[in-house]
Structure formats: C-alpha cells, structure tokens
Amino acid sequence: MTSIAWYVEDVTDAIARSDALLAERGRARFLATASQQLGNPLHEDRAARAAVRLAVPTLGDTAVLVLAPRRGRARWWRATGSEPATVDGGVLTGDELPPAVEQALAGNEPSEADWLADQLAEVGWLGERAPGSVSVRVVSLPGSAAATGALVVVRDNQREPDPDEHDMQMLRGFAARAGAALDAAVLYRDQADVAETLQASLAPTEPPAVGGVQWGAAYRPAPSSLRIGGDFYGAHEMPDGGALFYLGDVSGKGVDAAVFTGQIRQGIQALRRIESDPARLLVLLNDAVLETSRAHGQGRFATMVLGRAQPAHGSGLSLTLASGGHLPPIVVRADGTVETVDLRGMLIGVVPDPRIAAVAVQLAPGETCLLFSDGVTEARGGVRGEQFGAARLVDALEGCQRMPAPALAERVEQVIGDWLGGRNHDDIAVLAVRAVGLTPRHLHAVRS
Template sequence: MTASTPAIGTAPAPAPALLHAVLEAASEAMLLCTTADDVVVLANAAARRLMPGAHPGRQAGTPLPESADSFHAEHEGRQLYGMRRDLGDGHYAWFLQDHTAERERTAALEVERSRTAFLAEAGRRLSASLHVRRCVRTTVELASAHLADAAVVVLPAHRRQSTWTRLLPGLAVEEGTLREPKLAEVPGLAEALGGFPPIPSRWLDPSQAPEWLVPAGFGPVGALLVVPLPGNAEPAGALILIRRGPDSGFSREDEVLARVFAARAGAAISAAVLYREQVDTTAVLQAGLLPPELPEPDGFELAGSYQAARDTVRIGGDFYDVFGPAGSSTDTVIALGDVCGTGPEAAVLTGKIRQTLRALRLVEAGPEAMLKVLNEALLQSGRPPRFVTMVLGSVNRIDHGRVRIELASGGHPAPLVLRSDGTVEEVPTSGTLIGVLPHTVVRPATVELAPGELCLLYSDGLTEARGGPAATEQYGEARLRQALATCGGMPGAAALERIRQLVSDWVRGGQSDDIAMLAVRAPDRTPLSLRGGGAPTPSPYVVAARRGDRRPRNRS
C-alpha cells in the first residue's frame, strides 16, 4: 500500500460546493445562523422563497424569535412554522415549513361544517311545524342569525296585497301587509316572486331600498340580496337579505348558501300553505256532513247524539237527519242510518244518501217508499258496492199529547220504546239491507207514544262497542235496554247523554265504531210552569238538543 492510497474504511470529505448544492436542492427551508450575533450564514432556495429578506450576512429577523425553539406565525401572507436546532461550533439552524395551504383547507373545512350545521338546523326547525306563520317566522330568524343583519320574507300577493315578516337586529319579529304596487320598489323582488332566478347581489343597488323595507335606525344598507322561495309549482314567496355598512357584501359562496337555504324554507312554507288549504277544505266538507241542527216541532221533542269512531275525523258512516213538513204533509220525517265502513269514504256516501232522502221528502214519499227508491239509487250509482242500514220514520202529533210514529227499517236494529211504566219495548219493524238486492223487503210498523214516553233510534256501534273487564265483550242490546229503562222522566237529550256516558264507561277509552242516536219523546202532560213553581227553566239537555250539539252543555 502506497502512501497516496486512502486507508480502507475511510471516505474523502465532501467539498463545500457539494454541501451547498445539497442544501439548495432540499425542499425544506433551512437557515444557518451564528449563535453569537444571529447572522445568517446560509439560506437555501426554499428559505429565500418563504423569507425573501433572509440573505447571508444579515441578521435573522422577523418572524424568527430570539430565544424560542419553535414558532408559528403569519409572515407576508403566509403561515410559517419553524423549529430551531443547535448545531454546535457556534452555529444553529432554523427548519421552516409553509402551512398556508393547510390553514386554508382547515378554514374552508370549518366554514363548510358551519354551513352544514346551519342547514341541518334549518331543516330540523322548518320541518317541525305545518303552520304558515310559524314557518315564516322561523325563516327570518334563521336568515338573520346566519346569513345577514336583517331578513324579510314577502309572501305572494293575495287580492293585490302581500304579507311580510321582518326581523331586525335587537328587535322582535314584525309582521305587516303591503299593497302589490309597493313590491316593485325593492330591486329584484318582483322577479323573485315571479319565480325568476335570483339576481346577483352585485347587480342590485342597495341605495334603491325603499324606506318601508328597513327603518331609519337600521343604518345605511350596504348590500342587498333577494332570493326566491321555491314552492310547489309556484313560488312560495321571496327572501330579502340585508347587510349594513359601506364595506358589507355577499360573496358568491354566501349567495349559494342563501339559495340552498331558501329552497328548504320555500318547501316548508309551501307544505304549510298546502296543509292549511287542505284543513280549510276539510272543515268546509265536514260542516256539510255533520249532523244537522234539530228543529223544534210542535207537540214532541227531538234529541240527537253522534260520536265518530276516530277523534281526528269528526264525520263517519253513521248519521241521523230530520226533515220538516213539506208540501201538504204535516208530518216530520226522521232518519238514522249506518253506511258500511268508516271515515271519509263512508261520510261521502252518507252525504249523498241524506241529499237523496231530502229530495224524496220534497215529493212527499212515505218511509217505505223512500227506502225502496234509495235502494234503486244505490244499485245504479256505479260505485263499488256499499250498503247501508237505515230506519225511517214519519212523526205526527195526535190528540191528548200523544205522538204517532210510522217506522220502516232496512236491515237496521229495531228502535226501542221506553214506556211511562219503565218497560222497554222493541218496535216490530224489519227489512233487507239497502243497496244489496234489486228488490228490497220492508216491513213497516206504527208505534204511539203517551206523554213522557220516548222512542230511541240507534246504530249498531252502540251495542257492538267492546269493553268490560276483558275489554272484548260487546255492550249488547240487553245492557242498552237496562240503560234506557233508567231514563224514565228524563228529557230526550238527557237520556241520550246518559246512555252515551254508560257506553263510554263500558269501553273505558278503547276503540269503538261510529255511534249515532236519535230520540223522539212525547211531551209531559203537566206544564213545566206547574211542576217547579214560577217561570219554567229549560233543561241544559233540552238547550243542547235544540242547538244540535253532540253533548249537553254544563250550565255551571
């Protein structure tokens, strides 16, 4: 081995130029500084990009701290993170990283999370109600809290007048009305209510906002955004967002978020409007199908009671009706029936049957003839087969306070008569179902009521109500007879209320069918003024019957 040959296991030291080239090529920013006076000895290309002022021979300045081993700070629009390492021999190094992009991604993620949380809250609150005013108030509350300083919702004009709801900072929700010509004063509002796409905020001049839109105490309007509230086939309204201050504005992201929110708010308001229309329509239809207000005929008393199977639907398949004298006839026609089924479908057929009976009454047809004509009408209606059971009666006052009732039945439970001695009799009338056979069979019967006696017409929902100890036993005709026997001397409405209460106690809150009852009572022979002394006081049950109420009113 010659003297010039390197020893085995050793390598030549790299040249300073090679070390400098390695540092320049490194992707991580590095600064080499002296420990004594913090002068930069070496700064690679990555460090010079992050800190343009870091040149060899200059002191390490901002944002490098003098004593800390690390830092996290903003420098010339960049988020820098650095770590210090002591190298010995009077030198130390800073290793720098650019976290700007990471910070931007984190900030964007936080913004997206915030918007997602806002939309989730909006969806939850807007779907919590089907009340129009509540949905509109929730819309302005959410919009003013998350999207703008103030929010206004304007609903479409109805009879040339619109309603508006507004929420301003520090104030409660305000509501009012606005004439249709005023809508054109707000830039973009007429277009939004017409269903056109929203106009970008930068195209709307906030100085054109009318005085009625925001009060003077709000301050100068700096930015305006009008967004349509999409509805069901037509706009549900428009949302006006207002930001105050000369430097305020809506970014593109803000406008996108406003449109997404407006779509959810519009769907909620549209659903609430549709629900209100359906409720109003249902109320009108129910009003025409509910039991009628009973007349006050001379010589006898009428009382009715009706209870639907479901509390949510006030109408059903059981019904009763009363038709006063018509033409040359002086009698009063009473009817009580039970349509197959329950709910709205049965109620619709009930209404048609009542109208048919009313028309037959005008031609002075008797109970037996009315049932036969009704049977033919149902068979020829063309609808899916639905039958009805019914009792019809013609009521007349005769001499000495007595009342005669001619009854005809079509497959319905026979009426019961409460005599003055407390006994209960069944009227011997029967017949086939109405709407099933081409030729119906009716066996009429006539009953006379002495003063104080009562005839009860009822639907089978009364006797078939299940309850008792096992909640499965039917109330039955025997219990009905016993209950009716205890009603001697009572007014008709009081007797019906007592029976209804006994059946309700039997059911104990369980499910039951529709129940309809109609009572005809001959008046007591002794005048009221002679029984109690002084002026007669009408019973609360009699008052309830005259009003046609389902239940008597408590006079207390």
C-alpha cells in the first residue's frame, strides 16, 4: 500500500526575495547602460538629450532636465512617450523656473507633494495631463562645485505605483551619472568660450593703409590649439608716414601661449610710442618680457622679426629689419629671384641685453619681403614625412614676383597645406610686405 503525504509551504518570502533580486539586477543594468551612454558626449545639448531619453520609460513617463541658469536663462529638455522617446526643449528665465526646480538647483531635494505637479503644469511640462493624475520627483544633478542642473521625473499614477526607496536610489544614481556628464560638457563649453574670446581679442587685425606699402597675411593655427596659436603678426602706422611691422612666435601652446602673445603685442603697442628703431625697440621689449616672466616665475621667451618700412627717395621702400632669434625673412625681387636676408639675433625674454641683429633692405616697386614662422619650414609632409624646409620655400617663391602681397601669402599657405596632406602641424603665420607706388590699392589680408 502506497502512502502519500501532502504539505503546504509558504513561498511568499522566497518569491519576494527573487523578485527583489531581479529588480536590483535590472536597476544595476540600467545604471551601467546609463554610465556607458552618458560617458561620451562633450556637448551639453547632446548630453542632456541622451539623459532624458535614457530616463524614459525606465524612470518615468516624462523626464525634464533643466540646466543651471546662465546669464539669467535656463535651458531645458523634455522626453515623452514610449521608446524611442521624443525630445523637445526650450529656455526659461530665472523668474519662470518652478520653485521645486530652484530648490534642486540649490542642491536640495524637494519632497513629493501635489504642488510639485501643479508647478510643472504651470510651465507646460505635463502637456494635457492633469496634475492630480501624476506623481513627480525632482532631484539635483551634482557637479564638481555646485549642482549642474535638475532632473524632473513624472509618472502616471494609473499605470505605475509611486516610486519606493529603491526606485529613488536608482533615480539618484542616474542623476549622479547625468550630472557628471553635463558637468564635463559645461566645463568643455566654458573652455571653448574662453578660447573663442581670446581668439577674438588676439586675432591679427588688418594692417593699416600706408603709402607705398601693400600688405598680405595668412594665418593657420595648429589643429590642437582651440584655434588659438602662439604665432602672431601685426603692423602700426608711424607718425612720420612709415610703418612698423612684426611677425613672431612665442613658447608654449594653447591658451598660455595666447596670453603671452597678447602681452607681446601690447608691449609693442606701448613701446612703439617711445622708440621707433626696431633693434632698440626689441631690447626694450626683451626687458619687459624678462620682468613679467620673473614676476610670475615663468620661463617664457619669443622669437620675432620686427621691421620699419619707409618710402624710399624716388620710389620703393627702405626696410630696417631687426631679429630676435627668428627665421630670416625672404625677399622676392622684381626679376623673380629669391634672396634670404642674412639676419640673426638672440631670443626675446631669455637674457638681459641680448644681441639683436639689424639690417637694411631696399625694395624696388614690385618687390616683396616675406616674414614667416617656423610652422612653414618645419611642416612635415610629402611621401616620407619630411620637413618642408627653407630650400623648398625658396623654390616655391621663385617666379612669383608679379603676385600681390595677399596672393603671395596665400600661396605660401596653400603650398604648405598641400605638403602637409592633412597631417597635424604647428601654427603657421605669413606676413608679406610689398613695395608699390605711392597710390596703391590696399587689399585685405588673407585670413584662414
């Protein structure tokens, strides 16, 4: 006779533990995915769009991300609908922000209450839904110094229960990841804004119209320098009708080099009012650079060619050129031959009382003196990645005597660009000074 025994086991706790484990694994997978997808964007718009898209529908039916206000205006992005969520956005003034969002931007977490939904309805973020039909959570997006923004998550009460503590932990974990991504994007934006402001303030200006002189210029900063280079050039009209012109290169790269470039240019602007001789002016500039470098504990230096152009008796130009350790200029004669000026000197900003070389050069009408930075001769390209070199530059200029100064400067830049073949390069700067008649056409400088 077979005996059968029956028993009853309460598996409620086991099922609950299993469900909790599965839910925790799901939350962990979601946060891992968020970390991966939010780790790449370095643009605040792309980072914000990625964040609100990720939040829907896992965290809620609607997600709104508000960036910390800038200049009194706060940008926001909203994702709604099922996957893939649609994203829209807009801008609110500081006075239009919901108080709950202002609290989150201050680093506080507003508690859940009906008035949170009412605030969202006032700014139109709930769409056609009634405030009483949804639950709302608002959390801060932490940044390196302060909250980068705020994240608002809206859930439909009829379809989803109110978030529990586990859900809030996942929401805060997601907010931390979104905040880190936005913090990096905002920092990148601020750095780009600084670079753009510096570039605008330090960009070479068009040389002044001076009788008997035609100017041409080309400038291409290194790709890695945020469009701010360490090469510089410029020209100033002198009270006696002549012109002071210069081209140089400072040590360092990027923003630091740009700041030093600004100091050099400001020094020339000030010193030219008390000294017009190029060699003596470079000595004064050297003293100023040394004083500034020592005060800040920095070893900065620069190379430069500084010249003075005067209309010659009869026709043409008389140039006085002084060098502070820079590459010697090149002269394109009227018959098409090319000469390298024998001009040498010591770096600016290294030692007191440097040896500054100076020479006089006569330009007949139609002849051009070309100043250039080492980004031209040291450009690596060709088949074997060789430096362009001074010899190739001389060859490229032969027979170019009929070119106006802007066209000649542009030709040098184009030749170097072809030689580089898309490779990285240092800053490239070219300044051409051409002798013309006393009633010249002043063409605009070529800018890249």
